[in-house]
Every structure is written in C-alpha cells, then in structure tokens.
Amino acid sequence: MASSRAVPFTFRGRRGSVEPGETLLEHLASRGLPTLQRSIRYHRPRAPFCGIGHCTNCLVRVNGEPNVRACRYLPQAGDSVTTTNAWPSPEHDLMGLLDVVFLRGLDTLHGFRRPAWATPVFQRIVRRLAGYGPIAAASAAAPPTATAPIDLDVLVIGAGPAGRQAGHRLADAGRSVGLLDRGVIAAPPDRVALFPRTTAVFLPPPHSGGDRPFEAVAFEEPDRGRLFRVRTVVLASGAYDASLLFTGNDRPGVMTADGALSMAPGERAPPFHRALIVGGGARAAEMLDRFGAHTEALVAPGPISPEVTRRASGLSVALYPRTLLLSASGRGRVRHVRLLSRGGGPEFSVAVDAIVLAHRRLPHAQLLFQAGAQMEWRGTAGSYFPVLGPGSQTTVPGLYAVGEVAGFSDGVAAEASALAAADAILGRNVPSPGVRAPDAPNELVGYYRDLLRFPAGLGKQVACACEDVLLEELREATARGYRGLEVVKRYTGLGTGLCQGRYCLPEALLILSILEARSPPEVGYIRQRPPVIPTPLSALAELPEPAPEST
Ligand code: FES
DSSP: OOOOOOOOETTTTTHHHHHHHOOOHHHHHSSSSOOOOOTTTTTTTTTTOOOOSSTTTTEEETTTTTETTTTTOOOOTEEEEEEOSSBBOOOGGGGHHHHHHHHTTEEEEEEESGGGHHHHHHHHHHHHSSOOOOOOOOOOOOOOOOOOOEEEEEEOOSSSSSHHHHHHHHHTTTEEEEESSOOOSSSSOOEEEETTEEEEEEEEOOOOSOOOEEEEEEEEEETTTEEEEEEEEEOOEEEOEEEEOOOTTTTTEEEEEHHHHHHSTTOOOOOOEEEEEEEHHHHHHHHHHGGGGHHHHESSSSSSHHHHHHOOOOOEEHHHHOOEEEEEOSSSSSSEEEEEEOOOOOOOEEEEEEEEOOOOEEEEOOHHHHOOHHHHHTTTTTTTOOOOOGGGBOOOEEEEEEEEGGGGHHHHHHHHHHHHHHHHHHTTOOOOOOOOOOOOOOOOHHHHHHTTSSOOOOOOBBETTTEEHHHHHHHHHHHHHSSSHHHHEEEEEEOOOOTTTTTTHHHHHHHHHHHHTTOHHOOEEEESOOOOSOOOOOOOTTOOOOOGGOO
C-alpha cells in the first residue's frame, strides 16, 4: 500500500505511485520484468539490461520528452509516462515483423539499391522506423544562462569507497575538494563539496597555462551544465558488468549483475524466479548471495572458484564450468538456454527465466582516454587500464586513477591506491598503491573461439544492441578487408549508439582479434569522443566560455 509520501504518476495511462527516491524502473520491476523498448532496426523486444543508465533498453517518454531512462528517473507528481517506438505496445509491436522477415539481418548499407526508383521509398520507411520517436515540442522555458565555473584544488570523480577515501584525506589536509557522482552520495565526507547526480562528461587533456590546468565538463541531472577548473583530478569512476555474445543475447530477461541489482535493491524480490548466472568468480558469488533462492543454474566460460562452488552447493544450484552459452530463446522473454560443455558432449537445454551476466567487470575508462592517458591491455580482465606510476599517477601530469577503474578490484588494494594518490598529491611519502593481479591471457578469447565454430541457429547474435549490429556484419566486414576496431566501427555502426560502445566494443575487440588473427592491442580501440553520456544541449549551453588556451 502506498504511503502518505507516495508520488502519484501515470504509466501508459494507468495510475501508479512511487516512494520518494524510488526509480521508475524499481517500481515497474516490482510488478514483473517490464518490456519498455523495441530495438532500432529489427524491432525486437527489449527489457532493462544494464540498470545503471548506459544502455538503450529502458527508454521511456515522460510528459512528451523522449529518451528518458527509467532506471535513473525519479517520477515527479503528475508525470505522464509512456513507452515509445512501438505500436500498439512494446510487448506486441507490428513493426516486429521486420525481425521475422529479415532473419539474417537488414543491410542498410548496401540493400535496396535496385530498383533505383524504390530507394527513396525505402529511405522514407527506414527514417520512420529508426530512432525512438520525435523530440518534444520546444518548451517556452527561458534560454539557459551561463553558470559560474567551479574552482577547486582537487576534483574526485566517483564517490565509491576509493573516491571517498581520497577525497576525505585531501580535505583533511586543507585542500578544496569536490566529489561528484552519478548517484546520490550517502554519508558525505566532511569538508568536501558534493555534486550528486552529476557525471563528468568530458575531461580534455590539461592545458599548460594557469594553476588550474584541468577543465572538466559535467552534467548534473536533469539539465544543468557545470564546468570545473581544477589543479588535480582523481578518477575513481569504478567498473561495470560486461555483456556477452550468444544467440538471443538481447532477449528480455538478459541483464547484467548491475541490472539485476538495480531492479531489486535492498531485500526486494528480483523480476525472475529461476535465473542462469554467468560467471565463476567473485561477482558470481555476490549474485548467489543475493539471488541464490531465485537461481536455477550457474554457467562459467572458464573454471568456477571454490567460493562459488561452496555457495552453490548449499543452494542446490547446478554448476556448469567451462561451458558455452550457445543461445537463449523464448517468446516475450528468455525461457530456455542451450549449453554445451567446452570439454565435449551433447548440447543440452535448461529452463530459466533470466540470464544474469556476472562474468567480468570492465573499467569506466572513457575519461582516461579523453584526457590522453597512456593505456595498456590487461588480458586477465580483457580491457585497457591506465599505465600507472607511483601514487597511482597516470601518464598525464595531475591525473590520478584509483580503485576499480585503475584495475584494483580487491577492496584493500583499491583503498591503498586511493590513499597513495592522496599522499602523492599532498607531497608526502608515497606508499605502494597496491599490486594489481598479475596478467594472464583472457579466457574469453578461447571461449569465443569455441563459440564462433557454431552457427547462430534460429535467432540473432547481436554484437551492438544500441544499433542492432549483428555478429554476421563483423564477419562480413573482416571478410571485405576492414581491419581494426575503429575501422569496423565506422563501417558497421557498431559502438555508435547511446551506450557509447560500453557494452559492445569490449566483446567486439575480442571477436575481431580472433577474426583478424591479431592480439587485442593490435586490433586497437576507438577514439573516445565526448560526452561520455548523452547530455542535453541546454546543459552545454549553460557552460561558461573555456579558457582561450584550452579552446
Ligand atoms: S536499463 Fe536503464 S539504461 Fe540500461
């Protein structure tokens, strides 16, 4: 029953209410897994995937404004929320016929050139289908006025344990410190200026003049731009759960561990009853702790840790180490998965109603790329991390990276890296920032090599969910001689969607390294362009003029 503080709103014409601070997605997921979206090319149904405001699977329209993320939106009294880009509803969309007609993909680059007279017709149809609906009518709001820049000694980006440790120590020593985070900042450190629900979207390389060489652009939700001018930046932006390639990997019910947690905060029941957890390490153990009673089986690309085995045995969860997840199928949402042991044996099927991806964590490293920090490939994690010197200093003077974004996944090491960075900034003796785990080849390369031997079967292997780019298109690009991630991105459109490549590029990098028979560092990476999350132009229009030298 709704409390007296409940916030009333309507969703697709039905009345509902949320408690203050409850997101729209939390509310919807408490009634079952919602289908909110259709994919852009094939109009395949999509349900929330990442839960942290990066994918395109929970976009809704609020009071006429499109592209609002349900997982981040806190409904306001009287809001009218509707779904978008589907008719008559995201569950039953007539345009979903595209998915059936174009089983092997819709070639928007080369198709429909003949007969020539049909090309304009085709283009008109494509324009109608693509995108997420028209933009809202122009509001009569006053034009944005420039906000004053915020001058600080140190800007800490990310308010997780590592960012807070660093900010706390620096503020204790008398430095003016700002701490920003995309979420609400709980239990703030003393004497630190807080910027909650704020994301740094652009961190250009420092300019040489003046005593505040960094000019970081940030976006405070819902619509305010901020410019920070600072001497030093501590990046503690953390990590997120990666995606995985398999047939049907975009079915409703496939979600990351972040996504599962966001839909079932605290003690809430998740929107599934018998999930398949993917992963054999610490994150998978965490998922078993939280969702063990709602888990049917656990499958891992490689070995399963003793910790996970111990937890699973107490829960009667079936374990499948070194096993391929070939496909997920089911109308409306995932109902079955098809598995195959990498050691041999027949394929088999398991009935599940969700797939929770908890097999690897990737760093939120976009700002490091933007700032020009030198990055190195770490095979164990299958990602690029910053090259670090003493005190967690990157190769960019004045830019430090601490915690998970720097590759310190263990809590003790993450804290050590934060304190080392703070001490280095304060000019104190710098203790060791902690030791990153030794590097080893990525087990997913072998996993994907095995997977690529199997045909997709009935269904699509989606390499880029935002833009509906299929694995087939990566194969075709390679066969045509396009090499390297940046080139393949330009050719196929992979990585050009709203998530800015967070979920597709790391997997595509491993796949291309197999298709091109080169190591991932040779396949390279893309040029990381700002902003790191979609930012309203009105927020950017509020920013003061940058210093001439940094223009
Ligand atoms: S589930 Fe909301 S953006 Fe991914």
